Amino acid sequence: MLLGLDVGGTFTDGAVVVDGKVVSVVKTPTTHGDLLTGILTAIDQVVADVGSTHFTRIALSTTVVTNALIKGDIDQVGLCIMPGPGMNIKAALPVEPYVLSGYIDHRGHNLATPRQDEVVAACRQFKKCNVFAISGKFSVRNPCNELAVTQWVQQQAHPDHITIGSGVAGTLNFLRRTNSAYYNAAVWRHFNVFATAVTAALKARGIGAPVYILKADGGTLPLLMAREYPVEAIFTGPAASVLGIMAMNPTMAPSLSLDIGGTTTDLALWQNGVPLFAEGGASVGGFATSLRAFRLSSIGLGGDSLVQRVEGVLKVGPKRLGPAMAVGGPSPTVTDAMIVAERIAFGDAKLAMKAMEQVAIDGQTPREVADMVLDAAVTIISQAIDDMLAQQANKPVYRVADIVHGTQFTVKHVIGVGGSAVGLVPLLAGHLGVTYDLPKQGMVANAIGAAVARPTVDITLRADTVEGYYTVAELGIKNKLQTHKFTLTDAYALGIKHLTELATSRGIPLGVTEIIQSEEFNVVQGFRTVGKIMTCRLQIKPGVLMNHEEAL
Amino acid sequence: MDAKKLGLVFFPAFDWAISPVHPEREERLLYTRDQIVEEGLLDMPSIQEYKPSMAKISDLERVHIGVPDIGSLITNAHLVSAGGVMAAADAVMRGEVQRAFALTRPPGHHAMRIVHGTRGFCTINNEAIMVEYLRKVYGVGKVAIVDTDVHHGDGTQDIFYHDAETLFISFHQDGHTLYPGTGFTDELGSPQALGTTLNIPLPPGTTDEGLHTVLDHLVMPVLADFKPDIIINSAGQDNHYSDPLANMKITAQGYARLADKLQADIAVLEGGYSIETALPYVNVGIILAMAGMDYSKVIEPDINTCPAQPAAVTRAINNIIVEQQNMWGKREKLRREATAKAGDFWHSRRNIFYDEQGINEQQTETVRLCPKCAGYLLIATEAHGSGFGYKSAYAAVISRGACPHCRSAAVDAVHKVKKQGKYQHYLVQNKYEDKLEKL
Numbered sequence: 001m002l003l004g005l006d007v008g009g010t011f012t013d014g015a016v017v018v019d020g021k022v023v024s025v026v027k028t029p030t031t032h033g034d035l036l037t038g039i040l041t042a043i044d045q046v047v048a049d050v051g052s053t054h055f056t057r058i059a060l061s062t063t064v065v066t067n068a069l070i071k072g073d074i075d076q077v078g079l080c081i082m083p084g085p086g087m088n089i090k091a092a093l094p095v096e097p098y099v100l101s102g103y104i105d106h107r108g109h110n111l112a113t114p115r116q117d118e119v120v121a122a123c124r125q126f127k128k129c130n131v132f133a134i135s136g137k138f139s140v141r142n143p144c145n146e147l148a149v150t151q152w153v154q155q156q157a158h159p160d161h162i163t164i165g166s167g168v169a170g171t172l173n174f175l176r177r178t179n180s181a182y183y184n185a186a187v188w189r190h191f192n193v194f195a196t197a198v199t200a201a202l203k204a205r206g207i208g209a210p211v212y213i214l215k216a217d218g219g220t221l222p223l224l225m226a227r228e229y230p231v232e233a234i235f236t237g238p239a240a241s242v243l244g245i246m247a248m249n250p251t252m253a254p255s256l257s258l259d260i261g262g263t264t265t266d267l268a269l270w271q272n273g274v275p276l277f278a279e280g281g282a283s284v285g286g287f288a289t290s291l292r293a294f295r296l297s298s299i300g301l302g303g304d305s306l307v308q309r310v311e312g313v314l315k316v317g318p319k320r321l322g323p324a325m326a327v328g329g330p331s332p333t334v335t336d337a338m339i340v341a342e343r344i345a346f347g348d349a350k351l352a353m354k355a356m357e358q359v360a361i362d363g364q365t366p367r368e369v370a371d372m373v374l375d376a377a378v379t380i381i382s383q384a385i386d387d388m389l390a391q392q393a394n395k396p397v398y399r400v401a402d403i404v405h406g407t408q409f410t411v412k413h414v415i416g417v418g419g420s421a422v423g424l425v426p427l428l429a430g431h432l433g434v435t436y437d438l439p440k441q442g443m444v445a446n447a448i449g450a451a452v453a454r455p456t457v458d459i460t461l462r463a464d465t466v467e468g469y470y471t472v473a474e475l476g477i478k479n480k481l482q483t484h485k486f487t488l489t490d491a492y493a494l495g496i497k498h499l500t501e502l503a504t505s506r507g508i509p510l511g512v513t514e515i516i517q518s519e520e521f522n523v524v525q526g527f528r529t530v531g532k533i534m535t536c537r538l539q540i541k542p543g544v545l546m547n548h549e550e551a552l
Numbered sequence: 553m554d555a556k557k558l559g560l561v562f563f564p565a566f567d568w569a570i571s572p573v574h575p576e577r578e579e580r581l582l583y584t585r586d587q588i589v590e591e592g593l594l595d596m597p598s599i600q601e602y603k604p605s606m607a608k609i610s611d612l613e614r615v616h617i618g619v620p621d622i623g624s625l626i627t628n629a630h631l632v633s634a635g636g637v638m639a640a641a642d643a644v645m646r647g648e649v650q651r652a653f654a655l656t657r658p659p660g661h662h663a664m665r666i667v668h669g670t671r672g673f674c675t676i677n678n679e680a681i682m683v684e685y686l687r688k689v690y691g692v693g694k695v696a697i698v699d700t701d702v703h704h705g706d707g708t709q710d711i712f713y714h715d716a717e718t719l720f721i722s723f724h725q726d727g728h729t730l731y732p733g734t735g736f737t738d739e740l741g742s743p744q745a746l747g748t749t750l751n752i753p754l755p756p757g758t759t760d761e762g763l764h765t766v767l768d769h770l771v772m773p774v775l776a777d778f779k780p781d782i783i784i785n786s787a788g789q790d791n792h793y794s795d796p797l798a799n800m801k802i803t804a805q806g807y808a809r810l811a812d813k814l815q816a817d818i819a820v821l822e823g824g825y826s827i828e829t830a831l832p833y834v835n836v837g838i839i840l841a842m843a844g845m846d847y848s849k850v851i852e853p854d855i856n857t858c859p860a861q862p863a864a865v866t867r868a869i870n871n872i873i874v875e876q877q878n879m880w881g882k883r884e885k886l887r888r889e890a891t892a893k894a895g896d897f898w899h900s901r902r903n904i905f906y907d908e909q910g911i912n913e914q915q916t917e918t919v920r921l922c923p924k925c926a927g928y929l930l931i932a933t934e935a936h937g938s939g940f941g942y943k944s945a946y947a948a949v950i951s952r953g954a955c956p957h958c959r960s961a962a963v964d965a966v967h968k969v970k971k972q973g974k975y976q977h978y979l980v981q982n983k984y985e986d987k988l989e990k991l
Contacts, residue, residue: 085853086836087591088846103853106586106832111853138590175592280595288595396603398585399567400629403604521579522572529573533582 001054002545003209004451005042006061006240006444007035010262013447014042016050017247024049025444035064036197043205055209058202059220061240061450062213064194065187065233069285074186078126078159081178082114082136082145092175094182094287098122100149107464108141108471108478119152131188132157133181135165137174140473141462147476161188168229169281169290170460170473171537176281176290183284184231191230195223210507212455216282216293218243218275218542219456222507231291235282237446238266238296240453242275244445245415247452247544249437253412256385258425259445260418262304263320267297267384269392269409274542279395292458299384303335303420307359307373314359314369316376325355332359337373338423340366378427385411385432417442449544455508458516458539461495466523466531472498488520488534495538503540512541557598558843559649561636562588563656568629570908575797575825576673580657587832588839598843602643604636604656611638612676613981613988614684615711618667619933619945620977622676625667630676633658637678637820638685644817645690651842653787653819654678655835661699661786661822662732664710666915668935668943670908672703672732679786679820680711683718686782687952688986693717696780698771698814699724700807701788701822702798704735708786709749714919714929714951716745719778721771723752723763725791725798730756731907737875742898742919743890744926747883750774750876755868756799759861760806762869763791767813770873774880785816789824789834793858797825801858804830808837808847816842829854894921911937920958926951928962932975945977946970952983959984966991 002017007030016024026045031038039060047053068074079096083089084103090096100122102114126132132153139146143166150162163184165177198211212220216235226233241259255270268275275294282293300318308315308331316334324335326347332355338344339352356366359373392409414436416425422438429436441448463470465486471478475498483490496513503510518536522529564581571577588594594601609623611634616622633656640652660679662672669675679697686692697712699705699722712718727733741749752766775783789795791802811819819842824831833852840847852858879886897918904913913935920927929949936942946969948962963980970978970991978991 083849085833085849085851086587087593087596087840088849089592092592092596105853106583106590107828172586172590173592173595174590175595288592394603396562396601398562398564400565400627400632401567403606403632403635404628519566521566521582522577523579524573524577527573533579 001050001052001056002451003043003046003055003058004061004447004449005039005058006237006446006450007039007063008237008446009063012038012042013444014046015444015447015451016046017448017451022441022448025441025447027444035062035067036194036201039198040201043207053205053207055207057212058207058209059212059214059450059453060198061236061446062233063237065191065230066235068187068190069183069234073190075131075189076129077182077185078122078129078132078153078157079182080119080122080132080134080149080153082149083174084112084137086137089175089178092287093178094285098125102136102145102149104136104138104142104145106138106141107467108138110142110144114145114149116152119149120156123153123157126157129157130160131185132159132162133165133178133185134162135174135178135181139166140170140172140177140460141471142478143473143476144478161185163188166473166476168231170458171290173280173290176288179284179287180231180281180289180291183289184229187230191233192227195227199223214240214450214453216291217277217456218294218453220453221455225506234284234291235293239294240446240449241266241417242268242294242296243449243453243544244447245417245439245449246273247448248439248441248445249415251413251415254409255413255415256411257415258381258418258421258428260416260420260424261302262419263300263302265299265301265381267299267388268294269388271409276392297384297388299380301334301377301380303333303338303423304329305334307332307334307337309359309361312361314372314376316373316380324352326352332356334373334377335420335423337370338420340370341374343374343423374424374427377424378431381424381428382431413437415439417445419443452544454511454540454543454545456540456542457499457503457506457508458537459495459499459502460535460537461491461498462533462535463491464531464533470494475502484531488518488536491534491536492538495536499538499540508540510540513538514541556600556649557651558839559600559602559640559643559652560594560839561602561604561640561652561654561656563604563632563636565629565633565657568627568658570670570673576658580825580827581655581831583828584655584831584835587836591836593836593839596843596845598845599839600643600649602639604632604639606631607634607638607681611681611685614688614983614986615665615680616663616667616676617665617931617945617947617979617981617988619935619943622667625669626675629658633660634676634678634681637682640818640820641682641686645686651815651817653839653842655821657821659822661701661705661708661788662703663707664904665949666913666931666933666945666947668911668913669906669940671904671906673823673908674707677707677711679708679784682818682820683784692781694778694780695719695782695784696721696775696778697784697786698816699786699788699822700791700810701786702790702795702800703731703788703823704751705786706732706734709735709739713749714742714745716748716926719748719750719774719780721750721752721774723754723766723771725800726753726755730798737872737879740879740886743887743894744921746887746890747880750880752872752876754800754872755865757801757859757862757865758869759801759858760803760809761861762865763802763806764809765869766873767810770876772813777880782818783814783816785811785814785819786822787819787838788822789831790826792824792826792830792834794826794829794854795824801861803855803858804833804837804850804852807834808841808850811838811841812847891921896921906937909937909940911935911940920961922955922958925953925955925958928954928958930962930965944975945979946975947979947981949981950984954984
């Protein structure tokens with residue numbers, strides 16, 4: 001019995017999934033200011049509905065981190081960076097960092113060690129800070145300097161928490177890792193207060209199920225791990241509904257999913273049953289981070305989008321003045337058009353008719369205008385799809401073969417969820433000339449997604465046979481290679497071993513592991529190949545838990 | 553739309569190599585990729601990354617005459633690299649970015665108009681293909697190419713040697729001491745284009761100081777005089793003090809300041825083989841400078857191994873600057889004299905060596921010096937090599953603005969030679985009609 005909870009802007013949704021079937025669904029208002037109250041109300045309603053508190057697990061998709069960032073309810077962070085030579089990164093960071101000596105180069109050589117006196121000075125400057133973030137360039141190739149600085153800061157400042165850059169992501173991008181580390185430290189206290197309250201409230205209700213937090217990449221993190229990496233809990237709303245779509249309607253065809261809400265529509269592209277990820281990572285408050293997230297396109301079009309005439313021209317969205325006139329709203333909306341066009345039955349059809357009359361000209365019938373409105377809405381969505389496909393087609397590739405044999409993404413199937421999907425998706429699919437699905441319970445796809453999201457974790461293993469060592473940044477390890485004849489196959493095996501270790505330490509079942517990226521290059525010195533550098537990323541395949549035996 | 557500062561076509565061609573241990577090997581830009589990604593440069597709002605498209609054979613044939621045809625001498629990697637350079641040009645010309653850097657391989661500046669194979673790691677000339685593309689598609693007129701690779705850009709020089717609309721400036725390590733052994737101060741262009749080829753051979757041991765003296769006192773003033781519509785930088789990075797194939801002492805700062813001064817519209821990667829200790833820093837420096845960002849912190853970790861410039865080197869540099877300043881000052885006079893001396897036709901005869909394949913080519917060029925137009929060019933080429941055999945061709949090149957008389961005279965000349973039957977292939981590269989024909 002998997003319980004999923006999604007805290008949205010308007011509603012907190014709950015869903016219970018047993019053996020791949022949704023057995024309970026609840027919707028309660030989100031309690032802004034005190035999200036926990038709404039969450040507990042949803043839990044109580046679910047418990048009343050299913051008559052049991054024996055959940056296998058509870059997975060929470062929450063805006064607690066997002067809200068903290070929006071409201072600025074974050075802590076001052078002592079941000080220490082070791083940028084070494086290169087770009088002046090300061091302007092691209094959310095706060096002024098303290099720059100320390102210390103430099104690891106691209107091969108992982110430690111070319112300059114940090115200085116303790118500088119760290120002492122940094123701690124003096126950050127004496128008001130209870131949380132620190134420490135990030136060094138190429139620390140994922142060798143974490144020794146980050147670890148040394150962490151130890152000194154610990155001794156000197158005794159902060160409540162330190163986030164280190166190589167811990168938040170194992171992939172290259174110092175700027176993104178630094179921003180991730182900063183935000184992680186900034187929301188650490190706020191999230192931990194929330195996590196403690198959740199744990200206490202569940203205990204008080206006699207609910208002993210393990211709690212997981214949904215991540216922006218659709219994976220889940222045990223609450224205990226989320227306490228260390230709270231920034232992972234950002235942007236989980238869209239991820240939840242995307243996962244819900246996957247759960248309700250698995251398809252391998254290149255597909256497009258639409259979550260059409262009141263004000264906005266979120267679009268995602270799918271390949272081989274998984275959504276495509278954002279290049280590099282998500283952007284937080286305008287700053288690039290290394291947080292893995294689905295690549296979503298959000299457009300200002302939904303059921304409540306305003307329909308108006310601007311200098312005689314019919315305009316749809318992106319404004320929302322209120323709900324549809326059919327349910328007592330102030331002005332004509334897309335939903336009113338859907339009612340008049342007999343796409344949905346909802347509210348008062350007469351009021352919807354009146355709404356369309358308001359925007360009709362030249363003796364148009366309300367039905368004619370309604371069709372025009374829906375056409376315009378479909379055109380707006382199509383344009384967003386074209387932009388996404390163009391962006392996908394322009395994604396840089398670094399091999400000749402990928403340019404010569406590169407295939408274009410063509411949408412073959414559309415899946416629609418959300419309140420307004422039923423009225424628009426069939427039209428859109430017709431326009432695109434593809435098939436479509438409108439999964440049942442699409443209205444709570446987000447909560448279902450949270451319920452069934454599989455816990456995942458990924459690692460980056462990099463072996464340098466010339467240097468004779470390998471690193472796994474996420475584990476902070478740098479170990480000697482046992483053999484000089486180390487191959488990519490050996491790297492995969494070693495990667496699986498460490499991925500298993502990491503998963504076990506986080507209480508994550510191994511499930512299906514997969515190689516998501518791998519490359520191998522020669523190292524040549526003086527016209528002789530002296531070794532190889534190989535990098536591979538492995539992960540526990542994200543996805544959904546639908547079968548009982550798979551559950552935790 | 554607000555134009556971003558820099559368009560970056562990054563195409564490291566991780567699956568292309570001349571051979572696994574060759575300087576042009578798969579991992580040449582691996583460490584550069586690592587540095588660019590690690591810095592977070594691709595996330596900077598002032599930098600927009602572009603993906604290469606594939607150039608078409610017809611794009612190549614605007615420049616090259618392959619024997620027997622260019623398509624049989626290249627791989628897909630060459631089409632992607634040239635296409636990447638063209639994508640950089642498109643981004644600038646469409647106004648999407650202020651300038652662009654094509655960080656692509658394979659390189660191209662040793663590839664000449666006639667192509668029998670690969671020389672100096674190059675088979676087709678990416679910059680020349682882009683220049684002719686710019687002229688064809690965007691109607692660009694005057695172009696300046698500044699070649700900052702340590703090796704003389706003999707291919708680019710060859711292609712534009714008779715073109716007064718294209719200023720080719722190359723500074724490089726003196727040809728007495730380095731491949732390809734050309735690029736001396738007396739190579740100035742054929743009579744009607746005299747002075748629009750400007751070579752600056754620099755002594756081994758030249759540092760940032762010498763390089764920037766050359767820029768300040770020669771390159772920048774000449775560019776200001778020439779007033780090009782567009783400036784292209786053949787941005788080789790093998791002048792670096794750690795380069796294994798040459799002996800110059802330029803640093804990442806030297807290169808970044810060069811990029812900052814030059815303000816090239818489009819820069820194109822050429823050589824640079826210190827792939828681990830130079831390229832990551834030099835490329836980051838150039839990218840930051842072209843994007844208008846702070847590059848002052850791009851300093852190699854081993855900078856203290858870079859020596860100072862010896863006094864003798866400084867003196868030699870100053871002498872070359874004065875020599876070429878004088879030439880530039882009186883180029884109109886030199887041009888008139890050379891044209892008068894040559895009469896109706898100008899002839900040259902050269903041996904060209906293809907180091908990759910051991911091919912020896914003998915080539916004669918005959919330029920029609922037409923008083924009404926840019927005339928035409930006749931080329932006879934014969935190439936020998938063990939394992940290569942023998943290949944020959946006779947070709948005419950009709951200039952873009954050729955007069956009717958020159959257009960027919962060029963074709964007649966090839967027909968006349970064909971009747972004698974000495975060569976294997978007969979071709980007309982007709983720039984007036986934008987086509988390459990086999991006769």
